[in-house]
Amino acid sequence: MRLGVANNATETGKAKGLIEFASVTKAYGSSKAVDAINLKIPASTYCCLLGPSGCGKTTSLRMLAGHEIATSGDILLDNIDVTDLAPAKRGTAMMFQSYALFPHLTVAENVAFSLKMKGVSKPERLEKARTMLKVVELEKFADRLPSQLSGGQQQRVALARALITQPSALLLDEPLSALDPFLRIRVRGELKRLQKNLGISFVHVTHSQDEALALADLVVLMNNGRIEQQGTAGDVFNRPRTAFVTRFVGGHNVIDLGDRAIAVRQDRVSLAHGETEATASSRFVNVAGIEFAGTGYSVQVKDDRGGEMTAMVTEQTFLSQPFEEGERATLSWAPSDAHQLEGGAH
Numbered sequence: 001m002r003l004g005v006a007n008n009a010t011e012t013g014k015a016k017g018l019i020e021f022a023s024v025t026k027a028y029g030s031s032k033a034v035d036a037i038n039l040k041i042p043a044s045t046y047c048c049l050l051g052p053s054g055c056g057k058t059t060s061l062r063m064l065a066g067h068e069i070a071t072s073g074d075i076l077l078d079n080i081d082v083t084d085l086a087p088a089k090r091g092t093a094m095m096f097q098s099y100a101l102f103p104h105l106t107v108a109e110n111v112a113f114s115l116k117m118k119g120v121s122k123p124e125r126l127e128k129a130r131t132m133l134k135v136v137e138l139e140k141f142a143d144r145l146p147s148q149l150s151g152g153q154q155q156r157v158a159l160a161r162a163l164i165t166q167p168s169a170l171l172l173d174e175p176l177s178a179l180d181p182f183l184r185i186r187v188r189g190e191l192k193r194l195q196k197n198l199g200i201s202f203v204h205v206t207h208s209q210d211e212a213l214a215l216a217d218l219v220v221l222m223n224n225g226r227i228e229q230q231g232t233a234g235d236v237f238n239r240p241r242t243a244f245v246t247r248f249v250g251g252h253n254v255i256d257l258g259d260r261a262i263a264v265r266q267d268r269v270s271l272a273h274g275e276t277e278a279t280a281s282s283r284f285v286n287v288a289g290i291e292f293a294g295t296g297y298s299v300q301v302k303d304d305r306g307g308e309m310t311a312m313v314t315e316q317t318f319l320s321q322p323f324e325e326g327e328r329a330t331l332s333w334a335p336s337d338a339h340q341l342e343g344g345a346h
Ligand SMILES: Nc1ncnc2c1ncn2[C@@H]1O[C@H](COP(=O)(O)OP(=O)(O)OP(=O)(O)O)[C@@H](O)[C@H]1O
Pocket: 028, 032, 033, 034, 051, 052, 053, 054, 055, 056, 057, 058, 059, 060, 207
């Protein structure tokens, strides 16, 4: 299945959705849900706001949508200051976590709903709704009720409903959380293609690092109301700036060297039986746990200072001489695989 419109708006120079947060803060009483963030999202970008629960992702999205008013700072969309504009005047459209469709309206009427609110005549709005349903490949379902559609189809109706206003930026709050894992992977591919074809920006809030790494041109990782790191998925995964980013994105060990901390990918550390040579790039450890991880084994180890690390060992290496819980081992890494972190191991 392939969603999208015929031409690629990025290539035809019609890219929209340049978003800027300039020192934007949202305070509730004395606590800051979002703390002076600066962020520039280029036009036609798939941006994922990522981070743990309560870090300020949804509040940032809601300020961009106009559903929350920033306490201070400015928000610009396509070079227009939208900080004080009403949601419907901003050029944004929001797709919510629970994409609740009106159960008594047909698919086409659901999609056309916002145009009805704007006073667009019935024939015109139904015509536009059908065009939008084509974009999400649901034109055959126009006259059905939402209850007669699958979860994934209902979600595409919600997408069409948001896109009918022709926004410069589509804002999505955990859009895949209600879908089963298989459908989630399929729909995320469709979202990405749709974004590229429309040439607008999508800003997608997620808890899931996998989702952000798979989808985003720009990953923005938030922590405690602030932006901890922003960059391409490859940048954030391979060059995490801090221990927080390293742990959140996963797949790496944070190794405390006393005066500084480094990150080393779990598939780049080696594990040997017993205590071998002590070097600046090795640690004596105890094997604390072993899990089969499909393509290999994930071996959890603990060093003598209590530092916990994981070594991904290939199936072949593991099975030739298996590790056992409680045994002494040596974990080592090539200095060229070590990545320096700012601000220590915690
Ligand atoms: N209306 C409100 N009044 C007071 N505090 C709020 C309000 N809305 C959000 N907060 C607080 O602001 C912080 C950020 O909330 P936000 O919903 O933006 O986080 P989030 O990263 O989207 O979290 P989640 O992933 O759990 O949805 C949280 O500590 C939250 O409790």
